[in-house]
Amino acid sequence: MRKGSKWSSIVVFALLLSVLLAACGSSSSSSTSSGSSSGATKTVTNLMGTAPDYLDPGLGYTTQAAEPDWISYTGLVTYAHAKGAPGTKLIPGVAESLPQISADGKTYTFTLRKGLVYSNGKPVKASDFAYTIQRSMKLNWGGKSFFTGNIVGAEAFDGGKAKSISGIESDDTSGKITIHLVAPYGAFANVLAFPSAGLVPTGTAVSNLSNKPPPGVGPYMITNVVPNQSFSAVKNPYWAKEEIPGIPAGHVNINAKIVTNTQAEAEQVLTNSADVFDWADTLPSSILQQVQSQASERYAKEPTVSTFYFFLNTKNKPFSSQKVREAVAYALDRRALSRLDSGFLAPACFFLPVGMIGHPTGSCPFGDPSGAPNLTKAKKLITESGMAGTSVTVWGETREPRREYVDYFASVLNSIGLKANEKIIADATYFSTIGNLKLNPQAGFADWNQDFPNPSDFYLLLDAKSIQSTNNQNFGQVNDPHIQSELAELNKVPSTKLESVASRWQALDEYVAKKAYTAVYGYEDDPKFMSNRINFGSAIFHPVYGNDWTSWQLK
Amino acid sequence: MASEAAIGTDRDGAEASGFPAGPDLVHPGIGPYRLAWRRLLRNRVALFFGGLFILIVVLCLLAPVYANDIAHTGPNVNHITDVVKVNGKSEEVVSSTGLPIGPTWQGRFLLGADKNGRDVAVRLLYGGRNSLEVGAIATLITMVLAVIVGLLAGYFRGFTDGVLSRLMDIIWAYPALLLGVALGVMLAVSGINLGLFELRGGSLLIPALIVGVVYIPYVAKPIRGQVLGLREREFIDAARVQGLGNLRIMLGEILPNLASTIIVFVPLMLANSILLEASLSFLGAGVQAPNSSWGTMISDGTRYIPAAIHLVLVPGLMLVAAVLGVNVFGDGVRDALDPRARIRIER
Numbered sequence: 037m038r039k040g041s042k043w044s045s046i047v048v049f050a051l052l053l054s055v056l057l058a059a060c061g062s063s064s065s066s067s068t069s070s071g072s073s074s075g076a077t078k079t080v081t082n083l084m085g086t087a088p089d090y091l092d093p094g095l096g097y098t099t100q101a102a103e104p105d106w107i108s109y110t111g112l113v114t115y116a117h118a119k120g121a122p123g124t125k126l127i128p129g130v131a132e133s134l135p136q137i138s139a140d141g142k143t144y145t146f147t148l149r150k151g152l153v154y155s156n157g158k159p160v161k162a163s164d165f166a167y168t169i170q171r172s173m174k175l176n177w178g179g180k181s182f183f184t185g186n187i188v189g190a191e192a193f194d195g196g197k198a199k200s201i202s203g204i205e206s207d208d209t210s211g212k213i214t215i216h217l218v219a220p221y222g223a224f225a226n227v228l229a230f231p232s233a234g235l236v237p238t239g240t241a242v243s244n245l246s247n248k249p250p251p252g253v254g255p256y257m258i259t260n261v262v263p264n265q266s267f268s269a270v271k272n273p274y275w276a277k278e279e280i281p282g283i284p285a286g287h288v289n290i291n292a293k294i295v296t297n298t299q300a301e302a303e304q305v306l307t308n309s310a311d312v313f314d315w316a317d318t319l320p321s322s323i324l325q326q327v328q329s330q331a332s333e334r335y336a337k338e339p340t341v342s343t344f345y346f347f348l349n350t351k352n353k354p355f356s357s358q359k360v361r362e363a364v365a366y367a368l369d370r371r372a373l374s375r376l377d378s379g380f381l382a383p384a385c386f387f388l389p390v391g392m393i394g395h396p397t398g399s400c401p402f403g404d405p406s407g408a409p410n411l412t413k414a415k416k417l418i419t420e421s422g423m424a425g426t427s428v429t430v431w432g433e434t435r436e437p438r439r440e441y442v443d444y445f446a447s448v449l450n451s452i453g454l455k456a457n458e459k460i461i462a463d464a465t466y467f468s469t470i471g472n473l474k475l476n477p478q479a480g481f482a483d484w485n486q487d488f489p490n491p492s493d494f495y496l497l498l499d500a501k502s503i504q505s506t507n508n509q510n511f512g513q514v515n516d517p518h519i520q521s522e523l524a525e526l527n528k529v530p531s532t533k534l535e536s537v538a539s540r541w542q543a544l545d546e547y548v549a550k551k552a553y554t555a556v557y558g559y560e561d562d563p564k565f566m567s568n569r570i571n572f573g574s575a576i577f578h579p580v581y582g583n584d585w586t587s588w589q590l591k
Numbered sequence: 592m593a594s595e596a597a598i599g600t601d602r603d604g605a606e607a608s609g610f611p612a613g614p615d616l617v618h619p620g621i622g623p624y625r626l627a628w629r630r631l632l633r634n635r636v637a638l639f640f641g642g643l644f645i646l647i648v649v650l651c652l653l654a655p656v657y658a659n660d661i662a663h664t665g666p667n668v669n670h671i672t673d674v675v676k677v678n679g680k681s682e683e684v685v686s687s688t689g690l691p692i693g694p695t696w697q698g699r700f701l702l703g704a705d706k707n708g709r710d711v712a713v714r715l716l717y718g719g720r721n722s723l724e725v726g727a728i729a730t731l732i733t734m735v736l737a738v739i740v741g742l743l744a745g746y747f748r749g750f751t752d753g754v755l756s757r758l759m760d761i762i763w764a765y766p767a768l769l770l771g772v773a774l775g776v777m778l779a780v781s782g783i784n785l786g787l788f789e790l791r792g793g794s795l796l797i798p799a800l801i802v803g804v805v806y807i808p809y810v811a812k813p814i815r816g817q818v819l820g821l822r823e824r825e826f827i828d829a830a831r832v833q834g835l836g837n838l839r840i841m842l843g844e845i846l847p848n849l850a851s852t853i854i855v856f857v858p859l860m861l862a863n864s865i866l867l868e869a870s871l872s873f874l875g876a877g878v879q880a881p882n883s884s885w886g887t888m889i890s891d892g893t894r895y896i897p898a899a900i901h902l903v904l905v906p907g908l909m910l911v912a913a914v915l916g917v918n919v920f921g922d923g924v925r926d927a928l929d930p931r932a933r934i935r936i937e938r
Contacts, residue, residue, distance in 0.1 A: 299897065321689035321706070322898030372671035376706060378689035408672075434875055436894055437689075443707050443881045447669040457793050458880045462776075 077271055078590050079289045080570065081310040082583075083301045085317035087264045087294045089178075091246040093231050094171050097178035099316050099485060099582060102231050104269050104292065106581050108155075109234025109252035112146050112165065112213065113225055115580055116282055117587065121391070123579045124489035126225055126531065127282045130160060130235055130253055131213070134225070134532075141220030141528060144228075148211035149280065154237055154251035155272040162206035162213050167238040170201060174242050179487070182227045188216040220528040226488030253278065255286045255586055266293045269585060286586040298436075299323060305565055306331055313565035315582045318437060321378040327565060334568055337380065337561040338577040341391040341486040343494065344373075344381060346430075346445055346555040347470075347511035349478045354423035354454060355512070361552035363421070365402035367414035367452045370557045372444060376437040381558035386545050387494060389559040391579065393534045394491040394541025401550045405557070414452045424453040431459050431480030433466035438481050445479070445555075471508040482511055482554075486580065490534065491541045492527050498553060499523055514553045519544065627851075630927035637923020644916030647909065651723055654716035661698045662710045666717035667881040670708035675699055684708040691899055703901050705891060715905055718883035723913070725799045725878065726865035732803025733860050734853060737810035742841050742849075744811070745818025756815070759808040767805045768870055774801045775876025798877040802867045809863075810856050817852060821845050851928045858921025862914045869910055885910040 088101035093109040096102065106114070114129040116122055128134055131146040138145075152160035169187070173180045173194050184190045188203025203216040217224060227233070240250045249258040255275045260268040269290040276285065293310070295301040302323045304310035313319070315338065319327060327335050348355035348364065355361055370383030382390070385400035403410055418424050428449055432442030439460055449456035461469055470477045487493045496502055500515040522544045529537050549556070564577045569590055576587035621629075631637060658665055673684045677695045684704050685691050691704040701712040744755040762770070775798060782792040783800075790796050821827065822845065830840050871877030872886025880887070885906040892902030 299894070320894065321686075322895050324688045325690070369672055372669065372685075372708075375671050375685050375687060375689050379687050432880075437706070439880065440707055443667075444669050444671065446881055447667055447707075450667075457791075459779075459792055460875070460880050461779075462875075 077289045078287075079291055080312065080588050080590070082290050082292045082312040082585070083295045083304060083310050083314055084292055085294075085296060085298050085301055085314040088246075090244060091249045091258055091261060091267060092175070092244050093234050093236065093249070093252065094168070094175045095177055095244055095246065096231060100314070102581050103583060103585065104256070104258055104267070104290075105231035105234065106254075107256045107286070107584075107586055108249070108254040108258050108269065108272075109231050109236065110254045110280065110283065111228050111230065111233040111235065113229045114283065115229060115578070117284055117576060117578070117584055119576045120579060123576070126229060129229070129280065129283070132211075135228075137530060141222070141530065142217045144215040144217070144224065146213045146215075148213065149278075150211065152253055152278060153274050154235075154253055155257040155274055156237075156251040157274055158237055158251070160235060160253060161208045161238065162211045163208050164235045164238050165213050165233075166201060166204040166206055167240070168233060168235050169204065171236065171240060171242050172232045173201075175244065177232050179230060179232065182230070186217050186219075186221045186224055186227070188218050221492075222527060222529040222534070223488060223490040223492045223531055225531055226490050226493075229488060255283060256290075264294055266291065268292070284586045287589040290585055290588070302327065302565070305567055308567040308569060311567040311570055312583060312588070313563060315562040315564060315577070317563075318378055318380060319563045319565065324378050331565070331568075334566050334570070334572045336564045336572075336577075338564045339382070339391060340560055340562050340582075341389050341489070341579060342483060342560045343384075343387055343389045343556060344441075344483045344558050344560060345387070346441075346479055346557070347477075347482045348553070348555060349476065349512055350515075350553060351513045352476065352478060354421070354426040354428065355479065357421045357423055358552065359417045359421035360423050360454075361555070362402060363414040363417035363452055364449070364555045365552045366410045366417065367448050368445075368555055368557055369409040369448070370405045371408075373441060373557045376440045376444060377558075377560065378437075380561045380563070382561060384558050385556050386549050387498070387554060387556055388491050388541065388545045389486075389494075392486065392489065392491055392494065393538050394545055396542045396546045396549070398546060401546075402552070409448075411452065418453040426454055428454050428456045428478050429459055430456055431461070431466075431470050431477050433463045433481065434460055435463045441557075442481050445481075449479075468507065470511055471506060473503070473505045473508050473513075477511065480511070483560075488531075489580065490531050491545075492523075495519075495523055495526075495544075498548065512553060516551065516553070518547060627924075627927040631923055634923040634926065637920050637926075640916040640918075641920035641923070642916075643912060644920060647719065647913050647916065648723060651716050651719035654713070654720055657716055658710075658713045662701070662713045663699065664710050664713060666709065666714045666883060668709065670704065670710075673708060691895070691902070693899060694901055702905050703899065705888075705902055706895065711888075711902065711905060714883040714888060715885075715909060718878075718885050718888050718906065719909060719913070721795060721878050721882055721884040722865055722868055722872075722886070722910070725795055725802065725868045725884070726861050728796065728799035729802035729806070729864040729868065730857060730860045732800060733806040733810055733864070734857060736803070737807045738814060738846070738849065738853065740807065740811040741814025742818055742845065745815040746822055746837065746841055746845065748819070752815070755811075759811055762805065763808040763812075767867060771801050771805050771867060771871045772874055772876045774805075775871050775874075779876060779879055793879045793882070795878065795882070798868055798871055801871070801877075802864045805867065806860060806863060810860060814849060814852065817849060818845055821848055855921070855925040855928060858917050858924060862917045862921065865910070865914055865917070885913075 084100055086100050088096055089098045090096045090101055093105045096105050110129040112129055112131040113126045113134060116125045116127050126134060130149055130152055132149050135144040135146050148162045154160060169183055173183055184194045187201055189198055189201045190203060192198040193201045205214040235253055236250045247261050247263060255272055256269040257272045258267055258269055271286055271289060298317045299320050302313060302319055305313045306327060348361055350356055374381040374383055383405035385405045386396050388395045430442050430446045432439050442458055446456040446458050470480055484494060484497060497509050498514045498519060499510060500520055502510040503513055526537055526540060566572055566575060571589040571591050574587060574589055576584035578584045671685045674681045675684055682692055685708045689706060691706055692700055693703045695701060700710050703711045705711055740755050744752040778797050779792050783790040827840060827844055830844050868877050869886030872884045873890040878884035878887055888906035889903050895902050
């Protein structure tokens with residue numbers, strides 16, 4: 037999963053202008069709405085730098101969408117509401133227990149909890165699960181390949197060759213749900229924890245309902261949507277009856293407001309006129325020192341399970357040469373890249389990040405990532421490769437600091453003897469553009485935030501099976517037989533048994549680092565920054581979904 | 592919209608050059624351009640601003656000298672983790688929290704650094720070169736194409752005029768900035784490939800071409816109007832009677848009479864082109880990274896206004912000075928060439 041892209045430059049400019057005009061024209065509305073204590077439930081103002089791509093759970097696929105959808109649409113399984121490693125633990129959601137998995141790893145069986153109702157009061161049925169999955173596939177959800185690639189009959193349904201997914205069976209009387217997979221996939225239970233697999237009633241319109249999200253099962257429900265401006269997450273009146281263990285009821289209602297100017301966003305939280313800063317945004321360096329000195333008790337850096345890297349096209353010159361790729365690994369000054377991210381990037385070299393099972397503990401093959409780069413060695417390797425002077429186009433997006441990363445990377449490539457130029461395109465179209473195989477991009481920015489706590493999720497990006505004509509995620513077109521044979525085995529291992537294969541994942545990740553298939557430069561920390569009205573200590577920063585809105589309490 | 596002023600009414604030398612005659616304006620033995628030059632020399636304000644513009648141009652042309660011999664860095668070289676001595680104290684070019692160093696008032700990082708640790712002064716001069724280069728090429732494109740279109744439409748009238756004028760109307764119908772952004776965003780990635788003619792996405796000629804094309808109607812329309820008036824004049828009839836062809840009449844008789852209009856338009860279009868280029872670059876549709884222009888520098892600097900206002904202020908001031916310089920000088924040239932002229936660019 038990637039952090040949601042910002043608007044194109046033009047729209048950002050227009051919004052900036054409108055924000056400025058609004059600021060000049062009237063007193064701040066955020067200060068009045070923030071902390072309103074009218075009624076029984078108090079309200080928190082949560083700022084989001086980027087609007088969710090969709091609030092409809094059948095379509096949402098960015099971190100901004102996952103935050104409200106996670107607490108409003110519970111699936112058969114979900115994650116524990118806890119920070120750190122405990123938060124990556126799967127717990128039963130609308131199912132009574134975690135799935136029973138057949139010995140061959142191809143059949144998952146659940147039983148629905150009894151007496152569940154949606155946020156509109158209607159009862160939940162077992163058949164709603166199949167409808168939910170089919171609906172998100174019909175809506176073309178960004179992660180639908182998790183379904184089509186794994187569930188029996190899902191591909192036929194997606195291609196219009198079947199009216200329903202044959203691999204999902206349900207019995208409304210007993211509440212039993214059975215899912216048949218085409219092959220064992222260890223992370224499938226994690227797939228079912230996506231908010232997009234959170235149940236919606238059968239008959240929910242198969243259209244984008246982001247402006248009026250459908251009913252769901254969860255402590256909150258999403259209302260008052262003003263597209264690209266604001267929405268509310270209010271407490272679900274029916275939740276008290278549900279009593280699903282491990283899912284808290286929440287303490288406050290939440291007004292989410294979209295503020296695209298991160299400077300303004302940070303200032304509002306610093307001055308307590310809004311309550312929560314978007315963790316997916318970078319705290320501007322111009323205000324960071326102020327935050328650290330004036331609000332240290334309500335600000336923290338939270339590590340996230342994410343990898344930032346430059347992809348290198350292994351099919352074409354110059355990065356088809358391992359020596360050139362190694363030269364890049366030697367030449368990158370990861371300390372510099374960390375500064376471009378206001379110090380929020382921890383220098384690193386391995387593809388699997390800290391916090392993910394399989395993250396190598398050994399040293400990096402091309403020097404200490406926190407040390408100075410070895411430009412002499414890099415230049416020598418370029419000379420030896422015979423690729424000196426080869427033209428390279430480096431792709432990037434406009435969003436800060438990603439454009440700055442690419443500026444730096446192009447400068448490094450030029451300094452070691454390649455001839456780099458840049459192509460910076462709008463955030464909204466960046467990944468779909470470089471994911472077009474016809475474009476055959478040579479190098480560029482890429483990042484990945486975990487969809488679920490399983491190394492398979494990261495290795496999707498280096499799996500040869502991911503190479504496709506459009507929406508390609510394996511940007512470097514890495515196709516290594518050793519990786520493929522290892523993934524064939526490791527992907528079968530259920531999430532609950534990942535520890536047993538941790539050393540194999542480590543070995544695979546060390547192999548990838550030695551081959552320098554990607555130029556990994558760091559793992560990002562994100563800011564947990566709140567107003568002084570919120571109980572900062574009890575607010576949970578969740579390892580998968582960021583800020584856990586159910587944990588927010590006013591002092 | 593430009594008024595279609597007829598310049599020149601007499602059959603003497605002043606008329607042929609397109610200058611109005613009058614007892615206080617015609618000096619026996621002095622040519623019209625010499626007369627204009629004298630008038631310009633008397634306009635101190637115009638000369639001051641013209642000098643300011645020339646100074647900026649010279650400074651920008653000297654960018655490589657400054658970069659190599661004083662700042663010892665290139666415009667796109669990153670120095671994020673470097674340390675520089677300022678007044679005997681070591682300072683990081685970019686702090687660990689990402690804040691760039693401010694002006695050091697010495698050779699290296701004279702005007703500070705940007706977030707990538709690039710020397711702002713060096714980028715300012717190279718950016719100025721890019722801005723001026725784009726402005727100059729765009730002006731050249733505008734003037735050449737506008738004169739051709741204006742001449743053809745005004746001289747031939749009828750069908751030719753109809754087609755060309757409607758084409759100009761179509762271009763004019765779009766706001767210049769929006770048209771520029773649309774073209775810029777499209778061409779910045781794909782470039783232009785017309786077989787023999789190819790421009791890569793990052794080429795400076797792309798914003799120059801966009802700005803140049805967008806402004807053609809602003810010049811072509813008044814020129815067409817002037818040609819419509821000139822073609823009915825007696826000296827054109829005389830040329831036809833002498834058997835001169837259309838091309839010779841256009842180039843030999845009409846074009847010289849457009850000279851003063853063209854001269855007046857050049858500085859105005861230069862200023863407008865520099866401004867439009869800056870606007871396009873500010874919006875990401877002009878000069879492409881990592882190359883700088885004043886517009887891209889202002890755009891990049893807006894993110895750091897509270898902590899590093901110099902990143903916006905310095906290129907902004909240069910842009911204002913350059914545009915003001917060329918505009919005021921252009922007004923002076925217009926006044927000198929034709930103090931009574933009613934030619935104005937109106938939007």
